[in-house]
Amino acid sequence: MSAGLRADTTHIDVDAIVVGAGGAGLWAALELAREGIPTAVLTKLYPTRSHTGAAQGGVCAALGNVEEDHWEWHMFDTIKGGDYLADQDAAEVLAREAIPAVIELERMGLPFNRTPDGKIDQRRFGGHTRNYGEGPVRRSCYAADRTGHMILQTLYQQCIKAGVKFYDEYHVVDLVFEGGEANEGGRCSGVVGYKISDGTMHVLRAKAVLLATGGYGRAWRVTSNAHSLTGDGMSLAWRHGVPLQDMEFYQFHPTGIVGIGILLSEAARGEGGYLLNNDGKRFMETYAPKLMELAPRDMISRAIYQEVREGRGIGGKDFIHLDVRHLGRKVIEEKLPDITDFARVYQGVEPISEPVPVQPTAHYAMGGVPTNLETEVLADARGNVVPGLFAAGEVACVSVHGANRLGTNSLVDLLVFGKRAGIRMAQICKSTPKPGSVQGAERAVRDELLALSTRPSGVRPAEIRRELAALMMDNVGVYRDEALLGAAVTGIAKLKGEYANVRVEDTGSVFNTDLLEARELGYLLDTAEATAVSAYARKESRGAHSREDFPERDDAKFLAHTLVWRGAAGAPASKIDYKPVTITKFEPKPRVY
Amino acid sequence: MATASTVELKIQRFDPERDNEPHWQTLTVPVEPMDRVLDVLTRAKELFDGSITFRRSCAHGVCGSDALLINGRNRLACKLRVEQLGKTITVAPLPGLPIVKDLVVDMDGFFEKYRSVQPYLVAAPVEGSGERLQSQEQRDRFDDTTKCILCAACTTSCPSFWAEPEYVGPAAIVNAHRFIFDSRDENAAARLDILSDEDGVWRCRTTFNCVEACPRGINITKAILEVSSAISTRE
Numbered sequence: 001m002s003a004g005l006r007a008d009t010t011h012i013d014v015d016a017i018v019v020g021a022g023g024a025g026l027w028a029a030l031e032l033a034r035e036g037i038p039t040a041v042l043t044k045l046y047p048t049r050s051h052t053g054a055a056q057g058g059v060c061a062a063l064g065n066v067e068e069d070h071w072e073w074h075m076f077d078t079i080k081g082g083d084y085l086a087d088q089d090a091a092e093v094l095a096r097e098a099i100p101a102v103i104e105l106e107r108m109g110l111p112f113n114r115t116p117d118g119k120i121d122q123r124r125f126g127g128h129t130r131n132y133g134e135g136p137v138r139r140s141c142y143a144a145d146r147t148g149h150m151i152l153q154t155l156y157q158q159c160i161k162a163g164v165k166f167y168d169e170y171h172v173v174d175l176v177f178e179g180g181e182a183n184e185g186g187r188c189s190g191v192v193g194y195k196i197s198d199g200t201m202h203v204l205r206a207k208a209v210l211l212a213t214g215g216y217g218r219a220w221r222v223t224s225n226a227h228s229l230t231g232d233g234m235s236l237a238w239r240h241g242v243p244l245q246d247m248e249f250y251q252f253h254p255t256g257i258v259g260i261g262i263l264l265s266e267a268a269r270g271e272g273g274y275l276l277n278n279d280g281k282r283f284m285e286t287y288a289p290k291l292m293e294l295a296p297r298d299m300i301s302r303a304i305y306q307e308v309r310e311g312r313g314i315g316g317k318d319f320i321h322l323d324v325r326h327l328g329r330k331v332i333e334e335k336l337p338d339i340t341d342f343a344r345v346y347q348g349v350e351p352i353s354e355p356v357p358v359q360p361t362a363h364y365a366m367g368g369v370p371t372n373l374e375t376e377v378l379a380d381a382r383g384n385v386v387p388g389l390f391a392a393g394e395v396a397c398v399s400v401h402g403a404n405r406l407g408t409n410s411l412v413d414l415l416v417f418g419k420r421a422g423i424r425m426a427q428i429c430k431s432t433p434k435p436g437s438v439q440g441a442e443r444a445v446r447d448e449l450l451a452l453s454t455r456p457s458g459v460r461p462a463e464i465r466r467e468l469a470a471l472m473m474d475n476v477g478v479y480r481d482e483a484l485l486g487a488a489v490t491g492i493a494k495l496k497g498e499y500a501n502v503r504v505e506d507t508g509s510v511f512n513t514d515l516l517e518a519r520e521l522g523y524l525l526d527t528a529e530a531t532a533v534s535a536y537a538r539k540e541s542r543g544a545h546s547r548e549d550f551p552e553r554d555d556a557k558f559l560a561h562t563l564v565w566r567g568a569a570g571a572p573a574s575k576i577d578y579k580p581v582t583i584t585k586f587e588p589k590p591r592v593y
Numbered sequence: 594m595a596t597a598s599t600v601e602l603k604i605q606r607f608d609p610e611r612d613n614e615p616h617w618q619t620l621t622v623p624v625e626p627m628d629r630v631l632d633v634l635t636r637a638k639e640l641f642d643g644s645i646t647f648r649r650s651c652a653h654g655v656c657g658s659d660a661l662l663i664n665g666r667n668r669l670a671c672k673l674r675v676e677q678l679g680k681t682i683t684v685a686p687l688p689g690l691p692i693v694k695d696l697v698v699d700m701d702g703f704f705e706k707y708r709s710v711q712p713y714l715v716a717a718p719v720e721g722s723g724e725r726l727q728s729q730e731q732r733d734r735f736d737d738t739t740k741c742i743l744c745a746a747c748t749t750s751c752p753s754f755w756a757e758p759e760y761v762g763p764a765a766i767v768n769a770h771r772f773i774f775d776s777r778d779e780n781a782a783a784r785l786d787i788l789s790d791e792d793g794v795w796r797c798r799t800t801f802n803c804v805e806a807c808p809r810g811i812n813i814t815k816a817i818l819e820v821s822s823a824i825s826t827r828e
Contacts (some may be wrong), residue, residue: 046700048743049656106724109714109777111732111739118726143739149655150739157713168704197693226651259627262653342653345672346627462639505643508610511694514643 004453004507004515009201009442014040015429017191017206019172019233021047023148023411024393024418025212026155031422033162037429040204041164042193044171044228044516047156051214051226052414055148056265056338058140059105059411060128061098065119066138071095073130074139076586078409081127081296082366082402083543083553084588085246085561085581090398092584093373094409094416101415102141110154112143113335123335124270127296127406133593136294140408145267145338151411169196171516174445175209175236175389176438182379183241183565188388189435192442194449196516199509201442207432208388208425211237211369211377212418215394216527218520220362220477221469224256224263230520231527233395237369238526242377242386243563243577245397246367247527248535248545251405252478254300256361257346258319264339264358266407269293271335273324275300276355277312283320288593295593298404298544301360301478314357321355360478365527366405366544367534368397370563375421381563381579388428388435392421399561402581403543452518458503461518464495468521468528471495476532481549488532493572496525500570526566533573534562555588598624600675602637604645605685607692615692618642624675630682631659631670634696646695654808657744660687661696667746667806687749689758703745706761710769710787715780731776738771738816740809747803747813753796760796761788763803763813770816773823785824794821 016032018025021043032039043050062069074095079086106112106120113121122138130137143150159166170193180186190205213233217225238244254275255264269275275293277283287303288295295303308318324332329352332340336351343349343356369391370378375398377389393414400413475488499522506514540554541547560578567573602622607615622637631649638645647670648658654672661670662685664678675682690698719725741764748754748762769788773781788794794817803813 045650045656045658046704046743049650049658051651051656053742054651054653054655100722103722103724107716107719109716109772109775111735111775112724114727114729114732116729118728120724121729144736146655146740149742153739154714160708161711161713161715168701197699226656228650338655345674346629346653460639460643506646508608508644508694510609511646511697513646514638 004199004504004509004512005201005446005449006199006509009203012040012202012204014038014204014206015208016425017042017204017209018212019191019210020050020212020214021166022050022052022212022214022393022414023151023155024414024421025210026159027415027418028210028212028392028422028425029159029164030155030162031419032426033159033164035426037426039165040167042167042170042172042191044169044196046168047166048152050152051229053149053152054226055411056145056263057125057267057270058123058142058147058408059102059151059415060125060139060408061102061141061412062095062139063099063102063120063122063141065115066122068130069137069139071099073132073137074098074128076132077128078400078406079402079586080133080591081406082404083591084402084559085399085542086402087399087582088584088586089582090373090400094400094412097416098412101419105151105154105415108154108158110143110150112141123267124294125407126266126269126294127291136291140270142267145265145336148411167193170194170202171196172232172236173449173519175240176203176441177240178435181241182237182386182389187435188386190438190441192445196511199512201446203438203441205435205438207429207434208390210421210425211389211391211395212393213395215365216524217362219468219472219524219528221473222256222259222261223362224253224261225362231523232520233391234368235523235526237377237389238530238566242369242379242389243565244367244530245370245561245563246399246534247530247564248538248562249366249403249543250362250531251297251364251366251544252301252360253297253363254304254360255322255358257342258357258359260346261361262342262346263361263363264322264342264356268322268324268336268339271331272327273322276321276323277307278314278316279312283307283312291593296404296406299593302546304360305478319357319359322358323355324351325353325355364405364410365394366397366399366401366403368395371396371398373398373420374424375417376424381577390421390425392417403545449515449519452502453504453507453515455501455503458501459498461502461504461521464498464502465521465524468492468495468524472528476535479546479548480535481547482536485532485536489536489572492525492529492532496529499525529573530564534564534576537576538562559588600624600633601681602633603681603683604637604695606695608694626676628675629671630663630673630675630684633675633682634670634684646697648697655742657742660744660746662686662688667750669744669746669808672808687745689749689755690745700745703748703764706765707743707768709761710765710784711780712768712772714772714775714778716777717779725777727776734776735771735774737811738767740811741767741771742809744808746806746808750802750806752800752802753798757792757796759792761792763817766794766817766820767811767813770820773820785820785827788820789824794824797821
């Protein structure tokens with residue numbers, strides 16, 4: 001068989017499968033290896049290419065190495081930063097377990113920067129405060145401005161040491177269920193992998209499958225996300241009856257490189273950088289007088305839009321300035337080397353002597369596949385578990401980030417819940433019988449891939465992708481209203497219709513990226529739809545979801561997580577449910593900084 | 594696209610299911626002022642020929658997917674602006690590794706060599722609940738070699754590697770260096786043993802190609818010399 005596929009199918013039996021080899025997947029794999037569980041890690045890249053490696057500024061943990069700090073403060077900041085939508089039991093786990101996770105990373109060899117007495121050094125980061133909001137605190141543990149790179153490298157190194165079995169450049173194209181889909185009480189019993197280098201299908205059977213595939217920033221035109229971030233895990237789960245949670249909460253990071261979205265880390269502001277408007281004024285004074293440039297990201301992104309709208313963008317245009325000149329060459333070159341390089345290479349700007357033009361960039365999904373604290377995927381608002389299926393990291397929604405994630409908490413999330421996933425999966429593997437036969441499980445996706453690559457004529461995937469990215473940028477961005485979101489829902493439905501006629505030019509079976517990018521476009525359309533539908537239904541403003549027609553937070557109606565299900569047989573998503581937020585220690589209050 | 598400017602993009606093509614050997618394809622591709630080579634490759638694939646094949650991911654120089662031979666030098670396509678290259682851009686796969694298709698090379702051997710130097714911390718368990726102590730000075734000792742993204746630009750630019758494909762290569766040595774000079778690690782002797790064999794550090798002829806190729810600015814030759822010096826001076 002040509003047309004992007006070979007006829008042969010390989011069957012592999014393991015106990016656990018990890019899909020994705022970023023921080024969450026790697027730490028889970030490490031825990032599984034420690035327990036001697038036969039595990040396969042499948043990644044569509046090489047593990048060291050995963051997007052965890054792009055994280056820059058640091059990972060927060062209340063070590064208190066340079067000033068007083070407590071995990072309760074970290075927990076509070078996370079909840080307040082998330083505009084009280086985070087589940088507080090989950091935020092507590094995050095803040096408590098961040099501490100041993102960071103210590104364990106150091107013991108694995110991560111080269112953190114050090115204090116004068118040799119401990120892990122810590123710096124300030126947006127929204128992280130001392131004593132429940134009094135002022136910034138030094139909580140972010142860092143390795144220059146390549147903390148994520150060092151986390152990814154360190155975890156991969158430890159996986160090599162532990163003998164973890166990797167399937168590099170295997171694209172997971174489907175999940176396998178037995179006994180019905182997730183919404184019918186079914187159990188996840190494996191995955192279908194497509195070996196990119198030769199187009200063969202691989203069906204892997206397992207007792208436990210972890211989704212650790214990251215986010216879907218590529219749904220927007222200006223994004224900090226890698227090309228690979230196309231919502232694969234979210235979409236595959238959605239197609240099998242799993243709801244997606246809180247998808248309307250998508251973070252725009254305030255300081256992306258103008259036009260292309262590459263991130264300039266919050267570490268620049270953590271070290272003391274300013275944000276300036278066209279008058280040279282530190283405009284955050286108006287919006288967050290206490291935390292200034294270290295206010296949470298959603299507030300700063302909105303402030304930038306306001307400044308631009310009121311004509312105070314630089315030269316009247318749609319960006320403002322990030323200014324680090326006063327930090328001096330030594331701090332800039334030693335503590336912010338990578339982002340200095342980015343400004344030089346991608347903008348031709350010298351941060352030591354010039355302010356850097358920046359604008360908000362699509363960055364992080366607070367929403368995703370709903371899970372409980374043990375990373376088990378949930379089938380509904382009542383907390384019923386989908387047996388065999390787990391999720392951790394950006395793909396998942398526990399929910400620790402609520403309506404807006406604080407800086408560095410993405411890394412904390414993937415460390416804490418990646419580790420928890422591995423531990424829970426190992427328990428399940430030891431106590432659960434193998435699922436039944438998965439013979440023929442590849443047929444459905446094989447037919448879908450064949451349809452893509454044998455269609456004689458049709459639209460190119462790139463055209464639909466471009467339209468989708470523009471639509472999401474214009475209509476599902478920092479500010480939203482009913483008209484914009486309604487048009488987004490309609491527009492995405494139209495693009496989904498066109499996708500049914502998409503055509504792939506490359507008909508080979510070796511490294512057919514044309515085919516896989518078309519497949520990924522289908523995932524992006526799903527995640528974009530879930531986002532727009534959920535945003536349309538939430539008639540309030542909270543965290544990163546800012547409705548101009550409903551500017552206030554409405555706890556009476558919307559202190560609740562959104563769950564949205566995919567429409568049957570290609571119909572638009574229409575089934576939405578809400579589940580209550582878990583409140584333990586902190587009653588919701590107005591959010592001022 | 595509102596642009597008047599174009600470049601001649603010359604791509605080395607090879608489809609193992611059709612071709613006996615690589616051949617060149619030349620396309621005239623529209624460009625925008627801040628475009629990087631990766632943008633031009635992507636546009637060529639989207640506008641003209643969906644079968645053009647290359648790896649990409651982060652698109653800002655930190656993941657190492659798109660190291661290619663561009664106008665005769667190994668570089669990351671996402672980090673190289675088109676305006677630095679003139680009107681003709683010639684793109685070929687990294688030299689010295691087997692070609693899978695078009696610009697994609699087989700990286701398995703490269704990663705096998707990386708794994709061969711035991712690129713992970715080996716240290717006795719620590720007492721108590723805190724971190725190990727390390728001074729910032731000790732930390733700085735191996736800072737440069739922690740930057741490596743395993744893109745293979747260095748190893749595949751090395752004449753010693755072209756002549757002797759068994760040579761472990763600069764990237765693997767860089768990653769060994771990262772641990773050999775880490776004050777917390779207790780396994781330097783084993784790594785120095787591995788690197789002292791005939792396919793280890795002695796194959797380096799200090800041509801500095803690796804330093805020129807490294808997109809992370811690592812002083813690779815210095816790191817290799819420090820490793821060979823450690824081998825020479827050990828007990």
